[in-house]
Amino acid sequence: MLILEGVAKEYNLKPILEDIHLSLEPGQVYALTAPNGSGKTTLLQMMAGLVRPTRGRVLWDGGPIRTTHRRHFGVLLQQPMLYGDLSASENLAFYARLYGLPQHRQLVQSWLEQVGLGDTAAQRVRSFSKGMKQRLALARCFIHKPDVLLLDEPFDGLDERGRAILTRLFEQRINDGASVFLVTHREDEVRIAARRYTLRFGRVTAC
Numbered sequence: 587m588l589i590l591e592g593v594a595k596e597y598n599l600k601p602i603l604e605d606i607h608l609s610l611e612p613g614q615v616y617a618l619t620a621p622n623g624s625g626k627t628t629l630l631q632m633m634a635g636l637v638r639p640t641r642g643r644v645l646w647d648g649g650p651i652r653t654t655h656r657r658h659f660g661v662l663l664q665q666p667m668l669y670g671d672l673s674a675s676e677n678l679a680f681y682a683r684l685y686g687l688p689q690h691r692q693l694v695q696s697w698l699e700q701v702g703l704g705d706t707a708a709q710r711v712r713s714f715s716k717g718m719k720q721r722l723a724l725a726r727c728f729i730h731k732p733d734v735l736l737l738d739e740p741f742d743g744l745d746e747r748g749r750a751i752l753t754r755l756f757e758q759r760i761n762d763g764a765s766v767f768l769v770t771h772r773e774d775e776v777r778i779a780a781r782r783y784t785l786r787f788g789r790v791t792a793c
């Protein structure tokens with residue numbers, strides 16, 4: 587379980603986030619709506635242990651979050667974190683190795699097929715459309731079966747088929763007991779969340 591206790595972040599003494607309390611329970615979906623520049627990327631990075639809070643604590647399973655907990659998290663930020671000069675399968679294989687996943691060749695191929703990129707496995711990612719990059723980035727987020735998904739606008743750029751694929755992936759992870767934390771501005775996505783929050787003026791409030 588992921589817990590934020592009174593988390594605050596300042597950059598160059600400028601407050602970005604203040605006194606944030608959140609608990610992500612297994613098998614639950616959370617949605618956050620936040621205007622541009624409000625600090626959502628910073629919040630997701632702190633939740634994943636990628637950025638340290640200025641004050642407060644981020645706890646994973648009762649202890650302070652560490653970079654070694656990385657494999658528990660699937661994180662999608664505005665940048666898809668893909669390598670344009672590598673093929674789709676090389677990109678996924680890179681992350682599979684990073685997470686120490688066994689038999690990653692078969693795993694990579696099965697994930698490419700799951701997200702509808704089986705036929706373009708050898709193609710360089712720089713030639714991909716926005717939707718294809720998004721599907722590959724999602725495969726990167728899900729490949730290690732994370733316990734917590736922290737996703738900024740995951741449906742962005744997806745067509746109907748892509749949205750159906752992502753909805754199915756969510757259902758599988760939620761059934762396995764994962765927590766899903768979505769940043770979104772879309773009402774239909776907010777509806778799938780049991781708990782909804784807004785981020786405004788540095789503070790997260792339930793709505």
Ligand SMILES: Nc1ncnc2c1ncn2[C@@H]1O[C@H](COP(=O)(O)OP(=O)(O)OP(=O)(O)O)[C@@H](O)[C@H]1O
Nearest residue numbers: 597598602620621622623624625626627628629664
């Ligand atoms: N590493 C950093 N150093 C200094 N300031 C930063 C840093 N990262 C973010 N900021 C500042 O913190 C504020 C919030 O940034 P952040 O990227 O978290 O917001 P966001 O809501 O994700 O923005 P966007 O909607 O544009 O993606 C911005 O004013 C940004 O300039």
